[in-house]
Amino acid sequence: MVSLQLEGRTVVVTGAGQGQGAAEARLLAEAGARVIATDLTADAPAGLADASPALGGELLYRRLDVSDASGWSGLAGWIRSRGWQVDGLVNNAGITQRSRLLDASMADLQKVYDVNVAGSLLGIQALSLLMGSGASIVNVGSVAGLTAHYPVAYTASKWALRGLSQVAAMELGPRGIRVNTVHPGFIETPMTAGAKPEFRQATLAETPLGRSGSVEEVAGVVLFLLSPLSSFVTGAEIPVDGGQSGHGGAKSVSDALR
Ligand SMILES: NC(=O)c1ccc[n+]([C@@H]2O[C@H](COP(=O)([O-])OP(=O)(O)OC[C@H]3O[C@@H](n4cnc5c(N)ncnc54)[C@H](O)[C@@H]3O)[C@@H](O)[C@H]2O)c1
DSSP states (O other), rough: OOOOOTTTTTESSSSTTTTTHHHHHHHHHHHTOOOEESSSSSSSSGGGGOOOOOOOOOEEEOOOTTTTTHHHHHHHHHHTTTTTTOEEEEOOOOOOOOTTTTOOOHHHHHIIIIIIHHHHHHHHHGGGGGOOOOOOEEEOOGGGGGOSSSSSHHHHHHHHHHHHHHHHHHHGGGGOOOOEEEESSSSSSSHHOOOOOHHHHHHHHHHTTTBBBBHHHHHHHHHHHHGGGGOOOSOOOOEEEETTTTTTTTHHHHHOOO
């Protein structure tokens, strides 16, 4: 039966301590998956505490810095030692960096690149070895990767992640492993909690649905991409942004002519 249920499947989620990653870990466990939630802290963060895994589902926690190759091989070894294979990977961990074009330093660029791009590549390299046909990888991009978003280092990293995703979809497809990208718009998380009111107002003005999104609204699309319901979807990029990236800047024109 084709369904959104993930019983018997093992899924790794990075950056799962809070925000979107925590919501994804909770939802995937509720859908019946064995979820290995990972983040920077030694102990499981509080954001994972309210999960209620469905029958057969499970939520485990492991420390993992996604920019550390040895951390990834340690995680892969731990999974292998338990006799599990990996059926899903959500490369969700990400950091932002708000410097502008003429101020961004090489250190700014390197820092976001290490987490947002290298972190995802290392994850694919380490865990695809434990994947079989039917496995699914979801990379978490951003509307920044679809537009000329103002924070240049972050924006460049998310555009780079799109390239990585497409190469991975091409290379892993023959093994039956799918790779897709979700591009969240303005989602209410600790990352955006500190956004200036001007940013919030201007972003919502560009968002046809006229509101910010919730972490659950991103998690739902991630669940779909990990499930057999999306079994012929690979190399796809799905904005989860209330329409922000779809109008190509034409919304202000449309609004002005009402
Ligand atoms: N919130 C938004 O509006 C928004 C919009 C577009 C894209 N995104 C993307 O969605 C993803 C999740 O964002 P969020 O808003 O939930 O962010 P968040 O800051 O609330 O959570 C990110 C998590 O990633 C973890 N993390 C950071 N560096 C890490 C590392 N090196 N190794 C492992 N974990 C690390 C953090 O500890 C944190 O728990 C990110 O990739 C982000 O770029 C967010």
